Structure formats: C-alpha cells, structure tokens
Amino acid sequence: MKHLLILISAIVLFSACSKKQYFEPEDTLSFNKNSKSISSDISSFNRDGATLENGQFISSKGVSNIKLSEGFTFLNLNEGKVISTNIKDKILVDSKEIVTNTAVVAATLKDDILALVNSDNSIMAYDLRDGKILFKEYLSKSLANDNRIAAPYFMSNLILFPTLDGKIIVVSAQNYKILRNIIVDADSQFNNIIYLNVVNDTLIAASSKKIISVGDGVLHIKEYDLRDIISHGTDIYLATIDGQIIKTDISLNVMDRKKYKFAKIYALAFGDSLYALESQGYMINISEDFKTEKIYDFSFDEEDKVIAFGDTMYINDEYIKLK
Structure with missing residues (x-):
C-alpha cells in the first residue's frame, strides 16, 4: 500500500508538471546583447532603484560609485x-x-x-x-x-x-x-x-490589480493583473500576468494591445520602441505604433533580479542599453 501511494503521488506530480505551459514563439531572431558588466550582483530592489551586494546602488542615474x-x-x-x-x-x-x-x-x-x-x-x-x-x-x-x-x-x-x-x-x-x-x-x-507618476498633469497610480488615472477632476479606473507598468511621453504601457502588453492613453483608453500566450513578462523598458523581457529567455520588441514586432532569443535566468529605467535594463550583474 505504501509503494502504491508513492506511485500515485509521483504520477500526480508528473501530470501537474507536464501540464505546465510556456511561451514558445515559432520565429525568433538573435539578439545583439552588447551588455556591460556591473561591479556586483543586485541583492534587492524597489521601484526607485536597487542595492548591489558590494554596497553600491543603481538609480535612474545609473550605477553609482558611492557605497x-x-x-x-x-x-x-x-x-x-x-x-x-x-x-x-x-x-x-x-x-x-x-x-x-x-x-x-x-x-x-x-x-x-x-x-x-x-x-x-x-x-x-x-x-x-x-x-x-x-x-x-x-x-x-x-x-x-x-x-x-x-x-x-x-x-x-x-x-x-x-x-x-x-x-x-x-x-x-x-x-x-x-x-x-x-x-x-x-x-x-x-x-x-x-x-x-504624474503624466501631463494627470495622476497615474497602480496596485498589482488596478490602475487609476485622475485628471481634470475625472477618475478612470481599470482592473488588470499587472506584471509591470511604465510611461513614455503621454503613453502608458502595461504588462499583465496573462501575457498581454497593452498601450493606453493617460485616460487609460486602450490604444493597442498584443497577447503572447503563456508569456511571463519580467520588466518593460523603452528605447526607440518598447521592450519586454520574458522569463523563458526572450526579449519581445514592439514598435511604438504597435504595428510590427520582433522576438529575440535572450539569455536570461528567471532567478535573476531585474530593474529598468528608461532605455536601460539591469539584469543581475550586467546592463544593456535598448535602442
């Protein structure tokens, strides 16, 4: 009976694991990473920056030499x-x-x-x-x-x-x-x-489940399971838990959206276009008008800590500038 229970447990565990699904794009490109090293690994981070294991820190100004x-x-x-x-x-x-x-x-x-x-x-x-x-x-x-x-x-x-x-x-x-x-x-x-954040005199605020916009005395509220949120100019970009990347205006009206089945987005960044780092080792790149997209193979360990500011993404002990 003991061996039978162990066997049943193993089958259930294997079945659960086998049903786990991942983002697997059909056509990918090679990414010219051109990354630069940071002096130490990221040990912790918040919305405004990160602390490195050697006592230095990262902010929107870059990696500081101050300890x-x-x-x-x-x-x-x-x-x-x-x-x-x-x-x-x-x-x-x-x-x-x-x-x-x-x-x-x-x-x-x-x-x-x-x-x-x-x-x-x-x-x-x-x-x-x-x-x-x-x-x-x-x-x-x-x-x-x-x-x-x-x-x-x-x-x-x-x-x-x-x-x-x-x-x-x-x-x-x-x-x-x-x-x-x-x-x-x-x-x-x-x-x-x-x-x-305040964008064009409009307050934008979000929890991990909801986002609001307050401008000219008008409140807009939308519900999303958010992975990340950034702004660029007067546009708001959202990454959701179900693999959506959404572009809205400051009143949260949806302007464009794309869905990537089973994608788990870690961070968004914006160079000349939008970038989204995906957990299985991909970098999704979407043009500003959302008409074209490219998906790159990108070496990434989902255990790595990630933080992005503007066009720069910091991943564990390195960073990349995104065009």
Whole structure:
C-alpha cells in the first residue's frame, strides 16, 4: 500500500508538471546583447532603484560609485542626496542619520522635506533643517506587500503619499493637512501602490490589480493583473500576468494591445520602441505604433533580479542599453 501511494503521488506530480505551459514563439531572431558588466550582483530592489551586494546602488542615474553604509539598502536618490535604510529603525540622507523607530519602505526628498512611507503603513513628512516631524498619519496595517513599493511624489504644493493599503493620500505641502484620500485598490491582498507618476498633469497610480488615472477632476479606473507598468511621453504601457502588453492613453483608453500566450513578462523598458523581457529567455520588441514586432532569443535566468529605467535594463550583474 505504501509503494502504491508513492506511485500515485509521483504520477500526480508528473501530470501537474507536464501540464505546465510556456511561451514558445515559432520565429525568433538573435539578439545583439552588447551588455556591460556591473561591479556586483543586485541583492534587492524597489521601484526607485536597487542595492548591489558590494554596497553600491543603481538609480535612474545609473550605477553609482558611492557605497552605502554597512547594513543599509537604497531607497531613493533626490537632489543629489542618497536616501538609505537599515530596514529597522533608521534612515540616512547622505551621512545625516534620522531615527524613525520603524522600518522605512519608501522615501522622497524635496527642498529638505522628507516624505516617508513606513512598514507599519504610517506616512510622514520630516523637516531635515530642524529635525521636526511636520506630519504623521497612521493607516490600516498591511500584512502582505509587493516589493515594488512606490515612493511619495511632490506635485507643486502637494505631497502624494502612496500607502500599503491601496490608497493615495494627498497632503498640502503648506499646512500639512490631508486634502484628499484616493482609493486605488481596496479589495486585493497585495494592494500596496506599486506605481505613482504624474503624466501631463494627470495622476497615474497602480496596485498589482488596478490602475487609476485622475485628471481634470475625472477618475478612470481599470482592473488588470499587472506584471509591470511604465510611461513614455503621454503613453502608458502595461504588462499583465496573462501575457498581454497593452498601450493606453493617460485616460487609460486602450490604444493597442498584443497577447503572447503563456508569456511571463519580467520588466518593460523603452528605447526607440518598447521592450519586454520574458522569463523563458526572450526579449519581445514592439514598435511604438504597435504595428510590427520582433522576438529575440535572450539569455536570461528567471532567478535573476531585474530593474529598468528608461532605455536601460539591469539584469543581475550586467546592463544593456535598448535602442
């Protein structure tokens, strides 16, 4: 009986594995990778950058030669100042230490005002000049989060705080009062804000399940299972879990879309056209007008950590510039 149970279990396991399906394009091209090495592997990353195993970091400015203090990881780079955290109770703004008594998961600096999102889902504004907390608000605790946590956004005389429970809290940068509470996603478990940007005076924000657009007092909301989201000019590009790559305008109206059966997209980037890195070792390239596409063979281990900024994609210990 024991041997029979083992045999049945093995058959069930084999059947489950054999049914797993992968993206397998028929016609592929050779990719001229022309990659360049990074000094170390990526150890961790967020929406605004990555920390390397040797203590250096990657931001939208590229790979920095600056080394973070031991035990600290990169959060953001604003106004030439490096913000890092010990993922416990302190952050550093360059060499200035700030005791937070909780782990900071996202931060943005403007004119010596530091906007923070904490792991307990509290948000705060801190004045670096006199060391005072100008604003702090506690929100509902979030037990599970996507690691692509968006950072606060300074917009004119407003601070937009993305929360871990799917909201955007709009705070006045003049009197530090809450002006508006925008709900992006109140339903899903992993509903922290993973993307926050302002495109042509229109707020674009997304969780892993929903995306919203707020402009001219009009709210648009769409539901997608998102793998990645980027903007280029006034166009928004989405990669979904079911293998779709979608182009929308800033009101989230679908302009074009393509479906790649069983594709698992890791990251999007934009050079002169759109690129999507696929988990089974392919790079999908779609023209800006979505009329033509090319699929390249691309050496890639899906265990590698990936982050992209503009036309540059960083993969583990190397990077490539995409045309």
